Amino acid sequence: MNQEEKTKLINAWISYHKNGTSTSQTNDQFWAWEMLDKFVSEQPELAWEVILGILAEDQSAVVMTNVAAGPLENLMARHGRSFVDRIDQQARKNSEFRFLLNGVWSSNIDPAILKKLTRYRKNPW
Structure with missing residues (x-):
């Protein structure tokens, strides 16, 4: 997928x-x-690139809510072990991303992944 197609998505x-x-x-x-x-x-x-692209483009409440409880949550549930270090790195440097992590429901995510990200998930919404 080229950048133009990604932007359209x-x-x-x-x-x-x-x-x-x-x-x-x-x-x-x-x-x-x-x-x-x-x-x-x-x-x-x-998916990771698109999630970050969405976050960079729009931080409105409706978009943040749907990114957190949608693709980010699903990515963490399905591929958390592969992405936990990148998620941690992104959360360290990006306050909007840290905010997103608080909107991710933890029910389907490996507890070890959630434990590593606990410091960013102090204010669930």
Whole structure:
């Protein structure tokens, strides 16, 4: 996926969530949700790049909530061991990312991963 395609995906994913997920306009953007969900499962490296791209593009409450409880949470649940060091590094340097970690539900995530990230998850929401 080239940068232009990634940018299109990021913008469509953001629009899908900001415009309300049940409008006719967002039905045209549902592909972005599906694609990122597929990347989380099958291409986690690309999913990581898109998650960071979404965060860099928009920090509105609705986007942050949906990133935390969606692709970031799923990435941590499915590929946490491969990404825990990068998640830790990103949290150390990025306050918005630290905030995101507080919106991740822990139920499906390996407790060892959560333990490593405990210092960033003091204010769950």
